[in-house]
Amino acid sequence: MMPVVIQGSASPSLSSKLSKEMGWRLVRPEMRRFPDGEIYLRIAAGLKGQEVVVVQSLSPPQNEHLIELLLLLDLCRDLGAKKVTAVVPYLAYARQDRRFREGEALSIKTVAKVLERADRVLVVEPHSKESFSHFRRAREIRVFTLLGRYLGSLDLKNPLFLSPDEGSLQRVKEAAQAAGVEFDCLWKERLSDTKVKVEWRKPEVGGRDVVVLDDIISTGGTVVEACKLLKGARKILACCVHGLFVGDAVHRMRSAGIKEIFSTDTVESSFSRISVVSAIASHL
Known part of the structure; x- marks a missing residue:
């Protein structure tokens, strides 16, 4: 069964190009906001037993795009996807890869941890080796x-x-x-x-x-x-x-x-x- 490309709102052009490059079906989730700003997402396409590639950059606004990516990854799993790959063209928080002062959050460690819900993560040019060291199932794409x-x-x-x-x-x-x-x-x-x-x-x-x-x-x-x-x-x-x-x-x-x-x-x-x-x- 042919894999499916899921289009994140931060990467509409790139996900479309990837779909054409691979010859895979492109799925655009239904997305809107509730009055209080929370995100509503729905994927109408059937994903049971399929390999899925979710393409979502974590560009500004980083926090919104990260939450959307996490929702999409879990949704694909809930819909029965056999394998879920997260393609993260830009990885936010990668510059927060070390503690300069006592008590600082090691933000990239947390981001890496929450992205582990994907079977694998592909990241284009992460900022440093230190930031990428917190990922267990990730591959760096050099460009x-x-x-x-x-x-x-x-x-x-x-x-x-x-x-x-x-x-x-x-x-x-x-x-x-x-x-x-x-x-x-x-x-x-x-x-x-x-x-x-x-x-x-x-x-x-x-x-x-x-x-x-x-x-x-x-x-x-x-x-x-x-x-x-x-x-x-x-x-x-x-x-x-x-x-x-x-x-x-x-x-x-x-x-x-x-x-x-x-x-x-x-x-x-x-x-x-x-x-x-x-x-x-x-x-x-």
């Missing part, structure tokens, strides 16, 4: 080579891929190798939730196109600070897997000198130029 191939297809002049910190250096290396270009790394110190300090030992970029490449762009603070070190660059671009673009992030990056912004469809937006559907399909 930086896809970013590299896409960026390599653009008409960039003597391009340089720049990692914002050592934590993303290996990922940026993968993208650079796929594109056949040079790469380098900044040094970053986080001062607060919204402020960072960025330094670079080799700020010679005269006439070059520089791509600041990261797994997540949230407030845009890291990209803005990086731009200050890239004086003389012909063009500065920002590219990421998970484009959250919180608040005025896009305006801040544009004002700092970013000419183009690219992201994937793990978080669906007008900047989602790169699809991760082929990478997800290869793990199903």
Whole structure:
């Protein structure tokens, strides 16, 4: 019996692409809200004995999307699904993977625990090895080579891929190798939730196109600070897997000198130029 793709409200385009890529039936749950804000969900399609793939990103509003995902996973089980896979294109709370102060919640541990109701979990580029270590039945989907191939297809002049910190250096290396270009790394110190300090030992970029490449762009603070070190660059671009673009992030990056912004469809937006559907399909 052919598996079924269940469309979460945070990933309508990606789930539709996955259904077409795999040749599987797409099911769109009925969803509405009660007057008090609680979610109503119903799946009219029969799922008894079938394999089910639920696609739901945990992008903002993270808490609502997480609750919806949990309801969908349990509902599929209640309807008799034989196997339930959760595809989580963007994993929220992954940056809360360690305790910096006594008494802090280890949020990603809790999220990993509640997602264990799925038979397996597929996550696209989780933020860190530490965050992913809390999952028991999960697989990481790496996609930086896809970013590299896409960026390599653009008409960039003597391009340089720049990692914002050592934590993303290996990922940026993968993208650079796929594109056949040079790469380098900044040094970053986080001062607060919204402020960072960025330094670079080799700020010679005269006439070059520089791509600041990261797994997540949230407030845009890291990209803005990086731009200050890239004086003389012909063009500065920002590219990421998970484009959250919180608040005025896009305006801040544009004002700092970013000419183009690219992201994937793990978080669906007008900047989602790169699809991760082929990478997800290869793990199903």
